[in-house]
Amino acid sequence: MxxxxxxxxxxxxxxxxxxxxxxxxxxxxxxxxxxxSKVYEGPIPFKGQVKLRAFSISENGGGISGIK
Known part of the structure; x- marks a missing residue:
């Protein structure tokens, strides 16, 4: 993933x-x-930190990406 x-x-x-x-x-x-967690549907305001993760239909999660 x-x-x-x-x-x-x-x-x-x-x-x-x-x-x-x-x-x-x-x-x-x-x-x-x-x-x-919230679903990303388009650009979101950056408020200091965000962690993102992709999920499959069977809800298996991939690696976590972060922005600080």
């Missing part, structure tokens, strides 16, 4: 993952993303 690629542009976090069909979930409180 690939890690999520992420970058901050103009104060917004832009994320993507190379495999179609994966769901990107994220947290902003320093905790690791899990199946109950």
């Amino acid at each position: 690939p890690k999520v690629g992420a970058i901050v542009i103009d104060g917004m976090v832009h994320a993507n993952v190379e495999n179609p069909g994966l769901t990107i979930r994220y947290t902003e409180d320093g905790s690791d993303p899990d199946v109950n």
Whole structure:
């Protein structure tokens, strides 16, 4: 499972993952993303830290990417 690629542009976090069909979930409180975390649906405001993780349909998670 690939890690999520992420970058901050103009104060917004832009994320993507190379495999179609994966769901990107994220947290902003320093905790690791899990199946109950918010779903990334488009750029989000960068508030100091974000952790992102890709999940398959069967809810298997990949590696965690972070931005500080």
